[in-house]
Amino acid sequence: MTTCPKCDSETLVKTEALGNIPLDVCPGCHGIWFDKGELEALLKQSQGEVPAGFELLSPKPEGLPCPRCKSRMSRGGLVNPMLLVDKCESCGGVWLDPRELALVKKLLGLTGGAESVEVERPAPAPAAPPEKKNRFLKYTLALAALIGLAMVSYELYVYFSPEGSVTGHFSAGAASFGFLMLVGGGIGTIKVK
């Protein structure tokens, strides 16, 4: 789990959409995180001269938090002092906002290759808890239906037994209540998915 340095609630999504390099892209702001060496590797897929590494021009320790090692990144010029980006001096990674990759390529005179990438937020996985809850409800309803069946059976047994052969007395209330539990629980068990 890597959090976007710009959007606190977004998790970066790994994608190889840009030239088969596993980059981390934010589904919210579409910024791209390049681990050390990945930016150079990506740029090499374009036509033109790519520097071996990027050092920030007049870096200042006021950048965003590094999504990889959490230390504060430096903010400085990339290729041109006007193109301010965030680079982590600890792990060597670079964070580029959506249009900055295209600007870097323009400044370096590179042509060809992809310049931006969009990723989908991974589907959330809260499907499991409600299913469990429904299963619990289903069991409860099935149990109610069984208890209802037992109550109805008992009352019918008492009702149809010859006088004096059983100790209990027939209760119309208990029979009706058991019948309702049986029907309600039964229908509920079938309806609840």
Ligand SMILES: [Zn+2]
């Ligand atoms: Zn973001």
Ligand SMILES: [Zn+2]
């Ligand atoms: Zn770092």
